[in-house]
Amino acid sequence: MKIVILCGGSGTRLWPISRTLFPKQFCQLFGDKSLFQKTVERNLSFAESFSVVINQEQYFMGLDQLEELKIQRPSHFILEPIGRNTAPAIALAAMVAKPDELMLVVPSDHLIENQKAYDECISNAMDLAHRNYLVTFGIKPHYAETGFGYIEAQGTDVKSFKEKPNLATAESYLKSGNYFWNSGMFCFKAGVFLDELKKYAPDIFSQSQRALSSKSKESITRISLEDMNSIRSESIDYAVMEKSEIVKVVPADIGWSDLGSFDALYEALPKDHHGNTTTENVIHIGSKNNLVVGGKRLISTIDVEDMMIVDTTDAIVIAKKGSTQKVKDLVAEVKKKNFEMTNVHTTAYRPWGSSTILEEKSDYKVNQITLRPGSQLSLQFHHHRSEHWIVVSGIATVTIEDKTFTLNPNESTFIPKGAKHRLANAHGENLVIIEAQVGTNITEDDVVRI
Amino acid sequence: MKIVILCGGSGTRLWPISRTLFPKQFCQLFGDKSLFQKTVERNLSFAESFSVVINQEQYFMGLDQLEELKIQRPSHFILEPIGRNTAPAIALAAMVAKPDELMLVVPSDHLIENQKAYDECISNAMDLAHRNYLVTFGIKPHYAETGFGYIEAQGTDVKSFKEKPNLATAESYLKSGNYFWNSGMFCFKAGVFLDELKKYAPDIFSQSQRALSSKSKESITRISLEDMNSIRSESIDYAVMEKSEIVKVVPADIGWSDLGSFDALYEALPKDHHGNTTTENVIHIGSKNNLVVGGKRLISTIDVEDMMIVDTTDAIVIAKKGSTQKVKDLVAEVKKKNFEMTNVHTTAYRPWGSSTILEEKSDYKVNQITLRPGSQLSLQFHHHRSEHWIVVSGIATVTIEDKTFTLNPNESTFIPKGAKHRLANAHGENLVIIEAQVGTNITEDDVVRI
Numbered sequence: 001m002k003i004v005i006l007c008g009g010s011g012t013r014l015w016p017i018s019r020t021l022f023p024k025q026f027c028q029l030f031g032d033k034s035l036f037q038k039t040v041e042r043n044l045s046f047a048e049s050f051s052v053v054i055n056q057e058q059y060f061m062g063l064d065q066l067e068e069l070k071i072q073r074p075s076h077f078i079l080e081p082i083g084r085n086t087a088p089a090i091a092l093a094a095m096v097a098k099p100d101e102l103m104l105v106v107p108s109d110h111l112i113e114n115q116k117a118y119d120e121c122i123s124n125a126m127d128l129a130h131r132n133y134l135v136t137f138g139i140k141p142h143y144a145e146t147g148f149g150y151i152e153a154q155g156t157d158v159k160s161f162k163e164k165p166n167l168a169t170a171e172s173y174l175k176s177g178n179y180f181w182n183s184g185m186f187c188f189k190a191g192v193f194l195d196e197l198k199k200y201a202p203d204i205f206s207q208s209q210r211a212l213s214s215k216s217k218e219s220i221t222r223i224s225l226e227d228m229n230s231i232r233s234e235s236i237d238y239a240v241m242e243k244s245e246i247v248k249v250v251p252a253d254i255g256w257s258d259l260g261s262f263d264a265l266y267e268a269l270p271k272d273h274h275g276n277t278t279t280e281n282v283i284h285i286g287s288k289n290n291l292v293v294g295g296k297r298l299i300s301t302i303d304v305e306d307m308m309i310v311d312t313t314d315a316i317v318i319a320k321k322g323s324t325q326k327v328k329d330l331v332a333e334v335k336k337k338n339f340e341m342t343n344v345h346t347t348a349y350r351p352w353g354s355s356t357i358l359e360e361k362s363d364y365k366v367n368q369i370t371l372r373p374g375s376q377l378s379l380q381f382h383h384h385r386s387e388h389w390i391v392v393s394g395i396a397t398v399t400i401e402d403k404t405f406t407l408n409p410n411e412s413t414f415i416p417k418g419a420k421h422r423l424a425n426a427h428g429e430n431l432v433i434i435e436a437q438v439g440t441n442i443t444e445d446d447v448v449r450i
Numbered sequence: 451m452k453i454v455i456l457c458g459g460s461g462t463r464l465w466p467i468s469r470t471l472f473p474k475q476f477c478q479l480f481g482d483k484s485l486f487q488k489t490v491e492r493n494l495s496f497a498e499s500f501s502v503v504i505n506q507e508q509y510f511m512g513l514d515q516l517e518e519l520k521i522q523r524p525s526h527f528i529l530e531p532i533g534r535n536t537a538p539a540i541a542l543a544a545m546v547a548k549p550d551e552l553m554l555v556v557p558s559d560h561l562i563e564n565q566k567a568y569d570e571c572i573s574n575a576m577d578l579a580h581r582n583y584l585v586t587f588g589i590k591p592h593y594a595e596t597g598f599g600y601i602e603a604q605g606t607d608v609k610s611f612k613e614k615p616n617l618a619t620a621e622s623y624l625k626s627g628n629y630f631w632n633s634g635m636f637c638f639k640a641g642v643f644l645d646e647l648k649k650y651a652p653d654i655f656s657q658s659q660r661a662l663s664s665k666s667k668e669s670i671t672r673i674s675l676e677d678m679n680s681i682r683s684e685s686i687d688y689a690v691m692e693k694s695e696i697v698k699v700v701p702a703d704i705g706w707s708d709l710g711s712f713d714a715l716y717e718a719l720p721k722d723h724h725g726n727t728t729t730e731n732v733i734h735i736g737s738k739n740n741l742v743v744g745g746k747r748l749i750s751t752i753d754v755e756d757m758m759i760v761d762t763t764d765a766i767v768i769a770k771k772g773s774t775q776k777v778k779d780l781v782a783e784v785k786k787k788n789f790e791m792t793n794v795h796t797t798a799y800r801p802w803g804s805s806t807i808l809e810e811k812s813d814y815k816v817n818q819i820t821l822r823p824g825s826q827l828s829l830q831f832h833h834h835r836s837e838h839w840i841v842v843s844g845i846a847t848v849t850i851e852d853k854t855f856t857l858n859p860n861e862s863t864f865i866p867k868g869a870k871h872r873l874a875n876a877h878g879e880n881l882v883i884i885e886a887q888v889g890t891n892i893t894e895d896d897v898v899r900i
Contacts, residue, residue: 283783285776285783286773296764297763297765297766298766298791299765300766300767300768300780300784301767302767302769302770302774302777302779303769304768304769314746314748315750316747316748317751317752318749318750318754318768319753320752320753320754323736323752326753327752329735330750333733334750338748341748356809358809359806359884364842366808368809368816388840388862390886390888392811392813393813410836410888412838414862434884434886436884438840438859438860439860
């Protein structure tokens with residue numbers, strides 16, 4: 001079966017942990033693997049291949065995280081320049097697959113705690129998909145959630161799809177036992193899905209086909225912005241599932257959470273006997289039932305209850321539990337004041353490694369740059385600044401104008417204004433340098449790539 | 451009159467803003483002047499000279515802050531190696547003064563908002579002091595505080611000194627109108643005080659005299675640790691005021707706060723119409739009545755009420771308002787885990803300027819070092835690390851072994867392991883360098899000063 005992993009997400013609901021360019025599926029919220037990596041591992045036993053539908057800006061992050069797992073399965077990335085909801089994403093993935101191929105479509109940012117129950121559900125879904133059904137997964141609700149759509153089921157038959165209910169309706173759904181949360185996971189043959197898409201959303205079908213036809217089908221499929229823009233934005237539920245007559249549902253009680261808010265994250269994280277999430281570098285004095293997510297800094301609380309405290313290098317959020325849906329309002333406010341902070345962290349992840357701003361003033365900037373083995377920065381020069389590089393770990397291969405030389409730890413070099421230069425790591429361990437940029441323009445604007 | 455400024459303080463009650471080596475009198479809590487500087491300015495109109503009793507570790511910080519004010523008065527520093535409470539500190543200051551000289555003794559970390567009322571009180575106190583009384587200042591209480599000692603007064607006569615009362619007693623004091631908070635401010639002739647000290651605490655008198663006699667009386671008086679240790683630790687209240695029969699009190703309604711807790715700081719700081727302190731780089735969504743003190747990072751809150759949020763480079767404290775007396779418990783916990791964090795900030799203030807740690811790993815460390823005009827670091831070398839210096843602002847005078855040369859902005863140099871070196875700023879503007887230390891020992895232990 002082909003596992004299609006959807007990597008959408010705007011990085012707003014768990015801001016400032018998640019950012020537009022670092023959405024929550026790539027964050028290590030549970031131990032040392034990201035939700036994306038956990039999604040890959042959860043499906044390894046069914047997977048013949050992986051197809052990752054991902055924003056083009058996040059391709060390298062996704063590729064890195066996949067490669068870290070060292071899995072022995074073919075993988076394919078479909079790079080979207082912008083998101084157009086799930087129907088186009090899944091259509092593109094289905095069109096790249098063979099028509100008879102089974103596809104399991106899964107979001108990359110959900111938590112599933114009961115692997116055994118999950119395996120059984122997938123097995124049941126595969127049986128139904130083999131028999132040419134479109135299979136959805138209905139999560140058994142444990143409380144009256146008003147933020148999800150519901151599926152009304154009778155056994156594996158779908159009676160109806162329901163919009164997000166009000167609280168009274170949600171409570172009646174919970175009581176009845178026949179209503180399930182729509183999980184955003186699907187299983188079907190690629191060709192069966194495409195036939196139904198053609199029937200119920202022919203525009204999305206043909207637009208997606210056109211977007212794809214202009215591409216050679218390699219290990220990466222890049223969709224152009226123009227092509228992607230031409231596809232109607234729509235969810236698979238509206239486009240197909242709610243209309244198709246061959247839909248089945250597999251009820252699933254699998255320890256599922258969409259981690260769609262800090263409140264949901266609090267529920268899912270391990271907690272100590274005072275109800276505080278167990279986080280390193282925290283001191284609580286008389287505090288109870290708090291979510292604390294932090295980084296390097298010491299976080300300490302005194303007599304704090306039912307709060308969310310989320311600390312990152314450049315921003316901290318303190319919110320009352322139950323109010324965390326307002327994080328989106330906060331992100332809107334932050335955008336007004338400082339757009340970059342909603343997009344990126346102080347540490348930026350790049351194809352070649354990462355870069356962390358240590359200090360930034362109007363006329364100089366100090367960065368810590370990590371280059372992965374075998375990677376290099378583009379050949380470039382700057383009109384308005386010179387740079388100092390000090391190797392602190394690994395071996396640098398430095399090009400300045402027509403000279404190339406190596407620098408060992410504790411060696412440094414100077415790149416004058418206007419000099420073409422390149423930093424590369426030709427060795428087998430990470431290269432870490434401290435870079436001091438000094439000049440009248442230390443922004444990305446003054447990077448001339450050759 | 452000689453203004454004697456007492457600069458004690460352990461830096462715990464407003465931790466993490468204040469630290470052991472950066473107590474609250476040196477913090478800019480209100481605008482761009484520190485409480486110490488505000489104390490100097492408040493007393494300028496009465497001051498013929500200043501005498502600052504200060505921990506020797508903080509001498510340069512106090513001197514810098516005094517020099518920043520460019521006041522045209524003689525000043526003298528008495529450097530204590532350890533604090534022995536107020537009686538010895540004031541005794542030492544009185545012994546350095548002329549016997550007939552009026553002294554106004556003031557703590558350096560209090561806030562006084564009503565300068566006009568203050569001036570009147572001082573004027574009244576001077577009259578009484580001229581008539582050979584020991585004058586205390588009794589702050590008119592505005593609520594039933596249980597954390598202060600009280601003075602029972604009848605006019606300017608002292609009826610009795612009272613220990614910290616329980617709440618019922620404090621309420622009866624408040625109601626009666628004859629009880630005042632003991633402010634820790636005093637006014638008297640140096641000789642009159644010393645006579646009373648000799649009478650009621652002869653050991654402190656003679657121990658202080660001996661400690662001082664071994665010093666030449668220059669512009670700085672350094673007391674040795676051995677001498678300071680030999681003086682009994684005692685407050686001026688216990689040692690003299692509660693026993694002397696020539697004590698008067700000046701009732702004072704002067705907008706006074708001892709800023710002894712975050713709760714007191716909240717009361718004293720300006721607030722917006724939602725009751726949140728007005729702080730830069732903060733976004734509140736639906737939050738009310740919060741104290742927020744921050745630095746560089748964005749601090750955002752959602753539906754948070756009656757909390758204290760205090761953010762510094764390396765530590766953040768979130769506390770319920772009213773629970774801030776527990777900050778001392780927190781500091782004790784922090785000490786167990788990381789002693790340095792209770793002592794110093796990421797930025798350390800030194801006689802020559804300041805040093806900020808930008809990044810610290812086991813085998814390298816990046817510092818930003820600022821040297822004031824005319825200052826220099828000690829000639830030194832390291833066994834286990836080499837250093838890279840990059841000048842980003844100002845002009846450095848660098849000595850490496852037997853060579854001395856200058857570095858302009860954007861120039862750098864390398865100091866090999868074992869090489870004697872010195873950094874100096876011989877020019878008229880601040881020198882800022884980025885220093886990368888690389889080696890197997892990057893701690894202060896590996897600094898060999900010559």
